[in-house]
Amino acid sequence: MLDNQLYKALNIQSDNELKNVAKILKIPLSTLKYYAERNIFPSEADANKMCEYLGIDILELQLKLGSIDYNLLKKLMNHSKEIRSLIEDEEPQEEKEKKSVDLVFTTDYGKMYKGDCISLMQTMESNSVDLIFADPPFNLDKQYESGYNDKVSEQEYLQWTEQWLLECVRILKDGGAMFVWNLPKWNTYISTTLNRYLEFRHWIAVDIKYRLPIKNRLYPSHYGLLYYIKGSKPNSFNESRLPLEICRHCAGDIHDYGGYKDKLNEKGINLTDVWDDIPPVRHSKYKTRGSNELSLKLLERIISLASNEGDTVFDPFGGSGTTYIASEILKRKWIGIEIGPTEAIKQRFEDIEWQREYIKDLQSNSNVLFTEKIKKKRIANGHWTPETIGKKKEKQQSLKI
Template sequence: MPLSPFEPYYASDGCTLYHADCVVLMDSMPEGCVDMIFADPPYNLSNGGFTCKSGKRAPVDKGAWDESRGLATDYAFHEEWIAACRRVLKDEGTIWISGTYHSVYACGFALQEAGFHLLNDICWFKPNAPPNLSRRYFTASHETLLWARKSPDARHTFNYEEMKHGSWHENDPMKREGRQMRSVWSIPAPKRSEKVFGSHPTQKPIALLTRILSACTNPGDVVLDPFAGSSTTGLAALALGREYIGVDTDAAYLDLSVRRLKTS
């Protein structure tokens, strides 16, 4: 049964996509109906800078949705969507937020202001990150992932044995076989094979979402992504037997999601 009265943009077994503002969509959902949220909100870094793409200088222009509106407005936005996420999460539910230094500190503060309890910050190291062309800064080669639970009194899901003994070391040279999973993960950016239907400018690798969902969800759990993009979260969720709800304001990226999800 759908968790929102909104008309789905796309729906199949275990998967529902919505073309909507994520806050409005979540406000239409019942309280405490989601087991886990993965959020990859705008990083607010598309403001005239440049980066390296395919070995060449390229502008950092991901779209109007990624532009900063100023510190206060950006923070108010994070407060709003994080509060909406808290309402739809179950008491034992957890949220993951991905970001760079442009946004992740504001998200972390907003999480704590909203009453979340921070569990870990994960350093996702990208061994194939592009070089820094300006030669005025250290080369950015990681993103930060925040993991927090809704209630400090509820028991959240953490599949410790799977994290310790799974075959994660096969794709991550920093994971030692049979040892506890640490908070620094070495996972390359998305492979070319993950972009055959097109790509999103902040697309995450399937290996990253597979590890996250394997760590803190169980089969049958409902996973929500309020900034779905190309639905890498959905691909990982369906492969692991979870249910997926994705929301995005851009129909073009939802169409990309549909192309990817139909082949999963």
């Protein structure tokens, strides 16, 4: 945990040195650890103490800690030539040994690999995939079937995150779409990286409640789904509409549409950037692994929205294989990789029929104002439908004549 930019800047190499420096600086040990572990630039008073201790100014401290604001960035850009020559003079860092990846199975549309996603992406051609969906580990100290260490320092997690993000940017086609699923906290950092290379489209809030409230915090009730494209215009954006929200008991209106009922699109209500209809996967019938699993409904919506049949979809974090199943059913080519066991993913393909039926049902109940089942219930309970509004209008017109 001492392999950290702040500790390096302060020449701290052991816990004893950390305690001694905290005493010298007159900064509480807990505060010093907070700055280091959370990657936070120190307060003005504490930063001045560190500068005095190191014999440097604030500018140099910012550079040492990688805290680059726009003013500093402008200065660096103005001296790009000198900085480049300084960097060139440094000894090149040794390249890390690339980890091997193995092709474990193929399907009609896809290829499934086992191994490290960055190693696989480094072998992929630039501008080669149409859609990327990424659901990386959240760094929450959770147990994964792969044995992956999901609890590293924030600095290490963010460095790794930037590495795989930049590879994704490279392999994404011009006009292609990229979606990243993560906690809002991490998505703020991910956006900072992606904003430099891709065009921001939406921050989609997917309303899925966590199990328990967190003390002294607002109740966390959504995951962040970032949506970016490469370039100014998407190659694919297939408009998606949802049925009208109605009472699940009586099938009556939840909202009062007044005299605007006849102006509602018969294909449904526009999809917004708040999705509250994505269920967590809890039922044993649909759950294929112990750790978190994404809903087929989520991936069906993303893939249908931002790609077309025959396009190539890439997911660098296979998990339970939901992206690959949805891609296969929707007739997209796909490339997948999982660092852990892949047997459960292969098993899902052997049991694909019920998942095919599930997606078929989802699609039959989208882009309509009311599903057939709901329409029948509304008619039985005396509620309006597009047909009854049309007949009412015809009657009023005939009375005027």
